[in-house]
Every structure is written in structure tokens, then in C-alpha cells.
Amino acid sequence: MADAITPRQSDYSQWYLDVVKHAKLADYSPVRGCMIIRPTGYALWENMQRALDDMFKETGHENVYFPLFIPQSFMAREAEHVEGFAKECAVITHSRLKLDPELGLIADPDSKLDENLVVRPTSETIMWDTYAKWIQSWRDLPRKYNQWANVVRWEMRTRLFLRTMEFLWQEGHTAHATRDEAVEETLQMLDVYATFAEEWMAMPVVRGVKTASERFAGAVDTYCIEALMQDGKALQAGTSHFLGQNFAKAFDCQFQNRDNELEYVWATSWGVSTRLIGALIMVHSDDQGLIIPPRLAPTQVVLIPIYRSDEDRERVLAEAATIAAELRSAGVRMKVDDREGYRPGWKFNEYEVQGVPIRLALGPRDVENGTVELARRDTREKMSVSREGLADEIQTLLDGIQVGLYERALAYREANTRIVDDYDTFKQVLDEEGGFIRMHWDGTAETEARIKEESKATIRCIPVEGTWPEDEAPGTDPVSGAPSARRVLYARAY
């Protein structure tokens, strides 16, 4: 028996790290806080990218690529932006190394840059500097660009996928002629993210807007999708910002409108990152390892041949190839694991840990009977099914698993979302069960800060209209006793 995965109940964060490690998603790197994404993890990211990229294209966006390096002075242009990011920027000061007889290899003092470069923590500044050149007239608008890139934020404390110093993401940066159009874009992209989370990741999310203190540095409004993890903590899974004219003003990006007036351009930015992989793990997986929703699974079905004699081997592998061809032509991502040197039991375990949704086992007995053994990862049920109509059955089952995972996660979230009306219960719920708490808030940063200080819970968001209509009625903030316009969503978060 190889080393086991720590059960969720005994140590959730160790469980998470064990799943990442055992499922071979990622590894630690020689550099603190950075990670190596392994083939399985990267294939998962590629599937996410593909689905998201299609949705971006469908909503009229084009991909671009801007440089990794940003002139340091750009960071200073937007006051709030620099304040938010200054503490976590990697700065490039030299361009050469030099072998010093005493000190060894050092940055060559003679190669000091005239102006430092910052490794992008996000690209608003460099993009808006360029947009200012591209946009002169209302005819140049809108510009709806996205880029797939890596960014660096010098975090103090990191965790694989959830917070790493370098991570992969996409960042959309759009430019609009009117405020309304930019706000509409912001909300549209929030919607795209929510749809992706729910339909592809099978992860229910709450859409909402951040309070002023949780807002993106430089934004007018930050919208987000918030998901609930199995340990009762919330995770921000994506953000969409309405930037107003802040960056346009900072980079002097004006256009002439139809009335022949000079006006600043309206902006949005929005992003999701490899953090989504962390969310995916924490929402669905169990003590046996990873569970991947079928729509995102790099391998949806794995077939494991079983045989003793060479003669059996030939028959079983021939049948396996036929099944594989059938399933592939039906559009199923299918793999036959015919590796020698690993026993079937070992392979069963391997794919269970790696979260492949459906496992088939095919032995001489099955070939004889025209059957195949089918095991589903989500419920761990095993059954013998007929070869007849297998492709149809598997497609139906994959769809069923996708829906089932969503429903399971939604049921968990609903069971762990509570309406609370007094502060003692609030703290008690957080300590004992966690989860989302819907409670009144007086709208002040003081109360928000006090609650954060005392309970470590933050306002995850003010949910968008219609999320919980009954929460939109006025009431009283139980902490300050002041009037409240509506309930907001609290939780402890990652």
C-alpha cells in the first residue's frame, strides 16, 4: 500500500496538498512559492482554457499578447493601483551577470537599467498606455481584448494552485465609449465566468459585487463569483472589474465622441486563473483523491485490460481496441491502459486517485459474455454492463455524472448557507461549521473591519439582484445596531 491521502476530516489542508501530489497535478519548484504544473494538471488547464476561450470569442473578444515587463514608472500612474500592488512586485534592475573573483556570479553593476522593469502583476497599465495610442475616435471603440499569460505577485505565503507567486491566467481588458456599455461588459463577463463555473466545473457560485475594502486596486466596482469549499471556507473564483475612467485618465486615453467632444474612455478588466484548479479539487474531490467533472476531464474513460495468458491478452486487447474506437468516434476522450508491469489493481487505484470519471475493466470473462465492468468515480459504484450500446450508455452516464456533481456541490452549499441575525450565532457558526452566512450589514467599512478583526470572516460579496430576493429587504445590522439596506454574504475565505 502506497502512502495514503490524509482524510479531509483530520486535516483539510493536508488533504488538499495530498490530492494535488497524488493526482500528479503539480509539484514544488526550486523557487519558493512557484509550482511546476505536471501533464495531468496542465491538460486540465488546457480544457478550461479552451472552454473559456470559446466563450470569450462568442462574446466578441479577440486575443492579444502584451509584454511580461512593465516600465516601473507605469505602476505609479494610477494612485490606488500602485498602492495595491507595490508590495508584491518583482523588480528587474540589471540585464547581465558577471563572474566576480571574490563574490562569484553577481548582477553586473555596469548593466544596471536606466529604468527598472516590473514583472507584470496584472496588465492594466501597459495595456492602457497602448490603448491611448490606438483610440482617438468613437469609431475606434469598443476594444475587447483578452490575453492568456502568466503573472507574478510576490506573495508571502503560498499554496499550490490557490496562491502561487507566478500563476497562469487570462486577463480581459476592454475599452468602451460609454459608462453603460462598460458596466454591461463587466456584468456580461461575470456571467460568462459563472456559466463556466456551473456548467463546466459543476461548481455552484454566488455572483456579487465586492465592498469598497475588497475592491481591486484601481476599480470603481469589483464583481466576483464566490464558491464554497468542502471545509466551509469561501474561495473567490473569478473577478470582473468596472474600472470607470481611472486608467484612461492615468494614461491619458481620450476619444472624440459623436458630439465632437473629448472624453475619457471607459474600461473593464476581468480574469480567472489556475486557482480554478484548486477550486475544482476542493469542491468535488474525496478521501480517495481527485474527482474531475466529465466535461473538463482530460481522460473521460479509461479501459484496463485484464488477462493471464498470451492468448487471453490478444483477445482482450483486440476487444479493448474495438471498444476504444467506438467510444472515440462517439466523441469520448478515451484511453486504454495496456502498460505491462502494472497490475490491474494498481491501475484501478491510480485512475481513482487521478479522478478519471469512468473506468472500464475488460477481462476474458467479459469478452466471453459480451460485457464490460464499469466503475464510476463520483459514487464509486461498480456494475457489469453489456457491450451492446456501450457508447450511448457511457455518454448518458458522463452527462449524468456532470449534473450529479453539480447537484451534490449545490446541496452542500445550500446546507451550509445560513441566515443569521445575531453576532454570537454568527461567530458560533463560523467556529463550528463555517459556510456562507447571510447577515445584515450597515454598509460601513468600520463594521466590516471590526467583524473581520474579531471573527476572521469577510464580506465575500453583496449578491446580485435575485440571488436571494428575501435578502434584499432592509433590516438591522446585529453588530452595530445600525439600519441595514440588505443582507450580504459573509464567510471565512482562502
Add this chain to the structure above:
RNA sequence: CGGGGUGUAGCGCAGCCCGGUUAGCGCAUCUGCUUUGGGAGCAGAGGGUCGCAGGUUCGAAUCCUGCCACCCCGACCA
């Protein structure tokens, strides 16, 4: 940056307190044979600057000094 802890084979650890020949164990790896319907068994093999640098000593993984790295808790975290 504050508090605590750990550095010994790819991974996980024992040995250190109380110095003493070729530094052990489990997993993993390699070879052979037997196996193969839920993480195989037996036999054999390979793999080590004991974090780094000094010091004490006839002799240091073990004692002393300094340094470094990593982990956990806190601070921090669009």
C-alpha cells in the same frame, strides 16, 4: 518581520541526549522467477559531500560557534 520546528538515499524517517570500525529502516527504483478481476510475492542489486563553513577531539551525523534553506503559526494576501 516576530514565535516555534526541521535539515541524514528519489520520498518518509531512525540514529544525535551519552562521539568509536563498512550510517540504518520503510516506500520507491533496477534484475530474475512466479504472478495479473482492487495498490503482488520471493530472491538479489544499485543509490549517501549526514544543509553549509569553521572549531573541539586520536576520532564528529552525534559536542561547540556561525551561516543558509525549508516547514508550521502570526502579520500580509487584486
